[in-house]
Amino acid sequence: MMPVWAEVALKLVGCLLAFLTLPLLVGQLEHKTMAHMQSRLGPMYAGGFHGWAQLVADGVKFAQKEQIVPAAADSVVFRLAPVVALLPYLLVLAVIPIGPGEQVAQALDVGLFFALAVISVAVLGPIMAGWASANKYALLGGLRAAAQLLAYELPLVLAAASAAMAAGTLSLPGIVEQWRWWWLPYQGVAAVVFFTAGLAELRRPPFDMPVADAEIVFGPYTEYTGLRFAFFLLAEYAGIVVFAALTTVLFLGGWRGPFLDVQLGWLWTLIKVMALSFAVIWLRVSYPRLRADQLQRFAWTVLVPLSFAQLLLTGVVEVARA
Amino acid sequence: MTTKDVVFGALGLLACCSGVLVVTARNVIHAALWLVVTLGALAACYLLLTADFVAWVQVLIYAGAIVVLLLFAAMLTRAPVGPGQDLDSGNRPAAALVAGGVGVTLVTLLVQAFRSAYVDLDRVAGTGAGRPIGDALFRSYVLPFEIASVLLLAALVGAIVLTRPEIGRR
Numbered sequence: 001m002m003p004v005w006a007e008v009a010l011k012l013v014g015c016l017l018a019f020l021t022l023p024l025l026v027g028q029l030e031h032k033t034m035a036h037m038q039s040r041l042g043p044m045y046a047g048g049f050h051g052w053a054q055l056v057a058d059g060v061k062f063a064q065k066e067q068i069v070p071a072a073a074d075s076v077v078f079r080l081a082p083v084v085a086l087l088p089y090l091l092v093l094a095v096i097p098i099g100p101g102e103q104v105a106q107a108l109d110v111g112l113f114f115a116l117a118v119i120s121v122a123v124l125g126p127i128m129a130g131w132a133s134a135n136k137y138a139l140l141g142g143l144r145a146a147a148q149l150l151a152y153e154l155p156l157v158l159a160a161a162s163a164a165m166a167a168g169t170l171s172l173p174g175i176v177e178q179w180r181w182w183w184l185p186y187q188g189v190a191a192v193v194f195f196t197a198g199l200a201e202l203r204r205p206p207f208d209m210p211v212a213d214a215e216i217v218f219g220p221y222t223e224y225t226g227l228r229f230a231f232f233l234l235a236e237y238a239g240i241v242v243f244a245a246l247t248t249v250l251f252l253g254g255w256r257g258p259f260l261d262v263q264l265g266w267l268w269t270l271i272k273v274m275a276l277s278f279a280v281i282w283l284r285v286s287y288p289r290l291r292a293d294q295l296q297r298f299a300w301t302v303l304v305p306l307s308f309a310q311l312l313l314t315g316v317v318e319v320a321r322a
Numbered sequence: 323m324t325t326k327d328v329v330f331g332a333l334g335l336l337a338c339c340s341g342v343l344v345v346t347a348r349n350v351i352h353a354a355l356w357l358v359v360t361l362g363a364l365a366a367c368y369l370l371l372t373a374d375f376v377a378w379v380q381v382l383i384y385a386g387a388i389v390v391l392l393l394f395a396a397m398l399t400r401a402p403v404g405p406g407q408d409l410d411s412g413n414r415p416a417a418a419l420v421a422g423g424v425g426v427t428l429v430t431l432l433v434q435a436f437r438s439a440y441v442d443l444d445r446v447a448g449t450g451a452g453r454p455i456g457d458a459l460f461r462s463y464v465l466p467f468e469i470a471s472v473l474l475l476a477a478l479v480g481a482i483v484l485t486r487p488e489i490g491r492r
Binding site for chain 1 (some may be wrong): 349351352355356374375377378381382385386387389390391393394397398448451452453
């Protein structure tokens with residue numbers, strides 16, 4: 001038996017490793033998938049085999065670039081923003097179970113609320129960046145980000161609440177314990193709402209109004225260079241991993257698989273997370289960007305009513321079962 | 323004095339200091355960001371008191387939603403980078419008087435009421451988790467809970483009516 005501190009340290013190192021590798025894996029997947037969907041090859045040379053080291057090379061490039069803080073910018077908030085955007089996603093990874101039993105870094109009784117709360121802090125990052133840059137494009141991007149995040153926070157939390165009600169617990173490992181295959185049709189609407197609202201929270205296409213490059217350069221990140229810019233990019237890919245993992249845990253049964261649940265739980269989790277990340281990339285290639293009014297209308301007239309209907313259904317079914 | 327007491331005191335001090343900075347900051351956005359620090363320190367205090375659920379709801383609702391709304395409103399109207407000139411209103415002495423009065427009253431009340439009360443944290447561990455809070459809200463205290471929700475709904479409707487004058491005219 002390992003002493004407690006060694007186990008905790010090992011789990012935290014595991015979280016850190018996942019945090020450092022999985023987003024890069026998703027990034028590389030995005031390079032290659034987008035390329036092939038657009039009849040290109042994508043990176044082919046860096047590292048030899050199909051350009052696997054392209055993102056490592058990009059990282060080295062970002063680290064070498066000069067980190068500029070514009071003269072008119074609010075330098076403290078400007079420097080703080082990338083950290084605020086990135087750090088919460090690292091914290092969330094700690095409560096996501098990858099396998100049955102003890103295979104979670106920190107099992108919290110209110111793990112679902114912890115995850116949602118910490119993610120909601122991450123959205124402050126782009127808003128801070130947009131304001132502190134002292135650039136009108138960045139400010140517009142920050143405004144758009146704030147409006148979008150306010151609108152999509154509600155369906156996100158309501159959809160997650162539906163899963164928690166069905167499972168009768170707020171603990172993420174507990175939700176996977178309660179999961180059964182018939183949750184797929186039963187909680188299907190909530191799953192779609194959660195995934196879509198997650199996309200919007202991450203400002204991924206088709207919800208990328210805040211960074212619309214054709215209109216406002218790169219929104220809140222316009223003035224960023226070097227490592228700070230890389231942090232924002234990393235936050236986006238870490239966010240994809242976190243939202244894919246949360247969707248997996250809440251709605252797709254986490255470590256449950258067709259066979260060998262107990263032994264291969266981590267593999268099923270990983271496969272589901274990667275499949276959902278692929279779907280995120282696929283949507284980026286397939287859909288055009290939504291306008292601001294379309295974004296708001298979609299959130300308030302489609303996602304919110306849908307999530308309320310799902311909540312009603314879950315409530316009725318759970319009371320009937322009790 | 324245990325480690326928990328020291329950490330609790332430090333967090334309380336942090337919450338108070340950043341609270342003062344919220345009202346003295348020369349810039350609206352800085353004030354909102356200091357408010358995040360205040361609310362975060364309060365949430366950490368709740369965590370130390372084993373009220374996990376309340377702590378994370380505090381972060382989700384206040385730091386995540388209300389401050390984002392504040393920032394949005396401030397950025398939409400006017401948010402110059404650098405010190406704002408016209409933040410101080412003429413009502414400053416009156417506001418200080420009212421706020422100071424309320425503060426002194428509340429502190430006196432709390433000290434009088436809970437002077438000798440002491441909570442053994444080890445004994446109440448687990449009572450702040452999801453299930454006990456849910457039990458308390460929807461069994462013992464369901465009536466006050468529902469009354470509060472009706473009150474909030476009324477405030478919401480009122481806000482809509484106030485901001486849309488054409489509703490009253492019709």
